[in-house]
Each structure stands twice: as C-alpha cells, then as structure tokens.
Amino acid sequence: MTKINSIQVLKPGMHSSVQDLGCTGYRHLGVTTGGALDRHALILANRLLGNSDSSAGIELTSGSVELKFNCDIWFVVTGARYQISIGQRDIWCNWRNKIKAGETLTLRGPKSGMRAYLALEGGIIGGVENGMPETDSLLGSRFSGVLGAVLKDGDRLALGQAGTISKPIGAVPRGYSNEIRALPGPEMSLFSTESKKSFWNTSWQLTNESNRMGARLSGTSLSLLQQQDMESHAVMPGTIQVPPSGQPIVLLADSQTTGGYPKIATVIEADLWKLAQTRPGEEIRFVHVSPNQADDANYEWEQYFYRLQRAIEANG
Amino acid sequence: MNAETNLSSHNKKLTMTIEQTPKVYRFGESAVVIDCTCYFPQVSRLSIQRKIWWLAERCRLTDEFIDIVPGMNNLTLFMKGTNRINYWLTQLGECWRQAKEMSLSGRNVEIPLVYGGEFGPDLEQLAGYHQLSCEEVIRRHSSGRYTVLFLGFQPGFPYLDGLDSSLFTPRLAVPRISIPAGSVGIGGNQTGIYPASAPGGWQLIGRTNMPLFTPQSPGSPTLVTPGDTVQFIPVASLEFDAK
Numbered sequence: 001m002t003k004i005n006s007i008q009v010l011k012p013g014m015h016s017s018v019q020d021l022g023c024t025g026y027r028h029l030g031v032t033t034g035g036a037l038d039r040h041a042l043i044l045a046n047r048l049l050g051n052s053d054s055s056a057g058i059e060l061t062s063g064s065v066e067l068k069f070n071c072d073i074w075f076v077v078t079g080a081r082y083q084i085s086i087g088q089r090d091i092w093c094n095w096r097n098k099i100k101a102g103e104t105l106t107l108r109g110p111k112s113g114m115r116a117y118l119a120l121e122g123g124i125i126g127g128v129e130n131g132m133p134e135t136d137s138l139l140g141s142r143f144s145g146v147l148g149a150v151l152k153d154g155d156r157l158a159l160g161q162a163g164t165i166s167k168p169i170g171a172v173p174r175g176y177s178n179e180i181r182a183l184p185g186p187e188m189s190l191f192s193t194e195s196k197k198s199f200w201n202t203s204w205q206l207t208n209e210s211n212r213m214g215a216r217l218s219g220t221s222l223s224l225l226q227q228q229d230m231e232s233h234a235v236m237p238g239t240i241q242v243p244p245s246g247q248p249i250v251l252l253a254d255s256q257t258t259g260g261y262p263k264i265a266t267v268i269e270a271d272l273w274k275l276a277q278t279r280p281g282e283e284i285r286f287v288h289v290s291p292n293q294a295d296d297a298n299y300e301w302e303q304y305f306y307r308l309q310r311a312i313e314a315n316g
Numbered sequence: 317m318n319a320e321t322n323l324s325s326h327n328k329k330l331t332m333t334i335e336q337t338p339k340v341y342r343f344g345e346s347a348v349v350i351d352c353t354c355y356f357p358q359v360s361r362l363s364i365q366r367k368i369w370w371l372a373e374r375c376r377l378t379d380e381f382i383d384i385v386p387g388m389n390n391l392t393l394f395m396k397g398t399n400r401i402n403y404w405l406t407q408l409g410e411c412w413r414q415a416k417e418m419s420l421s422g423r424n425v426e427i428p429l430v431y432g433g434e435f436g437p438d439l440e441q442l443a444g445y446h447q448l449s450c451e452e453v454i455r456r457h458s459s460g461r462y463t464v465l466f467l468g469f470q471p472g473f474p475y476l477d478g479l480d481s482s483l484f485t486p487r488l489a490v491p492r493i494s495i496p497a498g499s500v501g502i503g504g505n506q507t508g509i510y511p512a513s514a515p516g517g518w519q520l521i522g523r524t525n526m527p528l529f530t531p532q533s534p535g536s537p538t539l540v541t542p543g544d545t546v547q548f549i550p551v552a553s554l555e556f557d558a559k
Binding site: 026269 | 341390401466
C-alpha cells in the first residue's frame, strides 16, 4: 500500500477550516455556496503550486496554528500576513516553499488582514481517518468530509498527488483598500433619503459578531421610509441586508440562501475578498458603481491571474 | 358614454394592468429576479407559487443557470456571467405570461412533534397572547395540512403555507442565539421547522426528531420538497440525540 501524503494538526488555531471554492447548484435546497471567503487568495496560492483553482486549502482566521508533515512537499500561504516558520527558519508569504517530512510548520497572526490561506501541493482531498470523500454524491461529500469543517487538535488531512515543482517562486498580491464597490440593491429605493446618503457617504465599522455567514457592520442607523413586510427572496454572498436594528449585514459564503430583510446594496464579486480581510473594529466605505464597472473589476482580476500564469510558466 | 368616463375606465384598466405585472429586475451582477407578489391577495400564495414552480422547471430546461431559487412568490435565476442578463430581463416576463399552475405530485409527510415543555418553551406565552389554552393551540396547529412552497434559509428548511390565521404571532423581540435542531416555531404568518441549530426569532412551540436534511442519502437529501404537504402529529415523547 502506498503511503498517503498527509498533515497532522498539532494546534488548530481559532476557526481554521478546510475550504475550496464552494459549489453552486443546491441553493434551491437551502444549501449555500460556501468556500473560501477570500477566493482570490486561495486561487493565487493554488496557481503558485500548479493545483487546480478549486483545490482545498486551509483558511486561517487567527491564533497559532501548528501542522506536522509526513512528506516532503511544497506549500504557499497567501491572504492575511502571518508570521510563518519551520523551526528557526522564517518563511515568506506569497512564495512557494518546501517543507520536509517530520518538520512542523508554525503560523501566527494575523499581523495585518484577517484570513490567510495555506495551500499544499496536490490540495487537501479528505480526512485520513474518514477515508476519501464519496464521489457518487457531490452533496454528500461536501457534508461528510473535512470540507468546511473547523480544524481540531489531532485531525489528519490527506493530500492529493504532488507535482514536479523544483524551485521557489513568488507573486505580488493585489493591495487591500477599505473602499468596497457595490451596486444598489433591489430595495434601495425603500430607504429614506437620509439613509441612502449615509449608506454611501459614511464609514462602517466591522463588529465582533462577524463570521463566515456575514460581516456585521455598525454605524449610522438606516431606516425605511415606511415599515413594511417583505417576502423571502434568494440572497447571495455580497447581499447587504438591513434588519430592523438598522445596522447592515453583508452576507458572506456561509450565509443563508433566502432572506426577508430589505437589501440595500450588493458588494461586487471582485471586492468581496476585502470583507474577508477586514478585521473587527476596522472601518470600510461603500462606493457606488455601475454594472459595467463591476464587469471591469472582474476583468482586472482576470488580467491579474493571466499575467501571473504567464510569469509562472516562464519561471516555473 | 361621454369621453370622460371612457377615459377614466381606460385609465382604470391601465392601472389594473400595471398592478398585475410582475416586477423583473437585475440582482447584483449576474442574477435576475421575477417577483409576483402583486397578485396576492387576489390570488392565493399557493396558486402563485404553482406558477413559480412551472417557471423554475421551464428555466431548468434551458441549462443556462447555475442556480434557480424560488422564494415566496418570486424566483431568482443565477447566471455564470453577465452576457445573457438583458435577454432574460425581457424574456422572463414573457415566460410568466405562458406560466400555468403546476401541480407537483406531492407526498404527505407526517412529522411527530412533542409540543410544549422544554421542547416548546414559548407555547404557554403564545397561547396567552392569543387567549387560547395550550391544548387549543396544539389542536389548531396540528390539524393543519401545510404545503411546502419552497426550501431556503438553511439546508432543507421548508417554507410552509397554511398556518391558521388565529395563530399568527410576532417574532420574539430579542432572537435566541441558538435554537436546537428540529424545533418547530411560529413567526408572523408562518410556521416552520429548523433543520439544524441556528439563531432565530420564531416562537418555539415544539420539537421533532425527524431529520430534515440528510446529504448522504442516495435519494432526496431533503425530507420534503416543494409541493409536498406536511402534517404535525402530537406525541407525548420522542428520543432526541444527546447533542
């Protein structure tokens, strides 16, 4: 029997979890898309390792994480800035590095940003104890395996087939800004003129109650022109809903699939990652954009990854 | 008939037509919504929803959408990109005009329920609010036959139609941080079952041990699907998982 490449969790940190890019196709059953909150950071890490974009890695949220490896393997950490080391050796973020069998990888942070992504050559394909996920039911494998699960002490994660990487390579990540572009939502017009102005023109603080379901904001209280009951509609990551408290919530990857609160705006897909990288207590602002500008913003990401791919192919 | 009345009846007709046209709009970058609440209450929620099911089925056949999500008398279509947005913004109203009431061959699902006590902590308060006895609330709630209009919120959570209007109850002022899985509650004009533990503001009247979402199941991962009917069967006790 061939040895399975695996890592063992010595310290899980806070809310660390195994994440890929999530899945669609089940929202009519109430099953959310899930997946990495900063999708671009996970894709960047996977590209640097030659993995498929949707390979699963570990999303780190805070605290100290220690992982022991049973194999020689390349890895990358992207997203929030963490202090990374193997024994006495310091490791750079956004570069691929090699760790040897028996060594322990330590990650502490974040120093800036909020969520880091550890991707491993071959990607995480399941838990060692639970066996590999069943492939006959996509939904079953998403709920039975390690995917989306919070890491625990002693967890052992199985890795896929490693590639043929021979040297380190790094990438320059795109810069964070707290200006988050958004489109007006379906119920924007139901809000008072004052509230509409406040939404775009004042800053919003991310609160401690934020999690993978939603970024909860605090600031000027927003109110409707007149109270009214809303029927439940589909919602999605990026939807900004305003409950009766008047304090907006930006739904994130693990949000519910339908909701009945008025939706004041929608964060554009290209900027959703910024919410994943904002820390509780930090302030953000919303910038009103058009659907065309949202398309342009997606195109900029495509170009970024296209240039990255060319550079990897030239230097890899 | 003079010109004035003619004009006013024309206007009236026009207003009716405007009122009776569902709203179709873009939602975010790559979703389109059709909202048909304009027909309620002249048309029942269930009748409108039957057309929503028809429309969802019709859209599923096109293979253009990554997700097709019915809500309460509305439908959201999620697309891969933005290329076809404008096409569907105009086409969806057209499809609606062809929509027929679809009767899904629903099953009747009986759900055993322990009412009150530690499993339904709000039952007494809710009965007091309506000036009814707890027994009467249970009788009215369990004699209903509820139709599943759509699933949403959580995996397998059914939105049920048919709550006795004498049981409509406002949500709790302060939502609970965690509601145990299987809890059955009333919130506004709706009753429902929480498939997994979650925060929530509904008034809890009982609990079931029937799983609503079993993703590993080779058949349907959800206990009920749209078109099914649900009946609550009062029982004295049930075995609940320790967690």
